[in-house]
Amino acid sequence: MSTPSVRHPLLSVAPDKLRPTQLTVGKAEVAAKREEWRGLGKKKRKELLAAQWFPGILGPKGKVYIVDHHHLGLALLEEGVGSVPVLVQRDFSWLEPDVFWRTMEFSRWAHPYDAHGQRTAYEAFPTSLTSLTDDPYRTLAARVRVAGGCAKDATPYAEFLWADFFRRQLKLSGGKVTEKVLQQALPLAHSHTAAYLPGWSGTIE
Numbered sequence: 001m002s003t004p005s006v007r008h009p010l011l012s013v014a015p016d017k018l019r020p021t022q023l024t025v026g027k028a029e030v031a032a033k034r035e036e037w038r039g040l041g042k043k044k045r046k047e048l049l050a051a052q053w054f055p056g057i058l059g060p061k062g063k064v065y066i067v068d069h070h071h072l073g074l075a076l077l078e079e080g081v082g083s084v085p086v087l088v089q090r091d092f093s094w095l096e097p098d099v100f101w102r103t104m105e106f107s108r109w110a111h112p113y114d115a116h117g118q119r120t121a122y123e124a125f126p127t128s129l130t131s132l133t134d135d136p137y138r139t140l141a142a143r144v145r146v147a148g149g150c151a152k153d154a155t156p157y158a159e160f161l162w163a164d165f166f167r168r169q170l171k172l173s174g175g176k177v178t179e180k181v182l183q184q185a186l187p188l189a190h191s192h193t194a195a196y197l198p199g200w201s202g203t204i205e
Helices: 028-038 044-051 070-077 095-105 136-146 157-171 179-190
Strands: 010-013 054-059 064-066 085-092
Touching: 010 054, 028 070, 044 064, 044 095, 064 070, 064 085, 136 179, 157 179
Parallel strands: 054 085
Antiparallel strands: 010 085, 054 064
């Protein structure tokens, strides 16, 4: 067994080498981030990358796993960005894969749930950001937050909890988040039914 030696270094990593710690993203969010990137000039792009570090964990065989910013990472990969800054939080490269994933989940650095909100085996984690599947309810959760339906919360995977809530409450025709669906989701977000969720901003009656 090797001795962990990394102490919060800042690495430069190609987006296609980043390993995800979740199975899904909201592809509409990824598209929006790509559009935002395209609208930036060279200087603004450089500033964004300098300010937007990806929190990472070194896993088995030295692979770099990111524990946040999956949407941005996929957007930058699809836009052909050569490298992004990764701030390594912990070095778990010496762990066996099963111990690594159990440790990651215990630390709330991994979310082994699929696009239907169902728990999966650790082997289901994709090895590339390009293999992340679309969960439109994750997009709905993000749009509800931006529209004031709930507050941004530091709880890990908070928007996945909101996505699962809306998955039980609303049907998405063709998997699309329309303005009509958003207007249906907002009062639900403020209702007492959602009071257990992180960032809930309704009224206690």
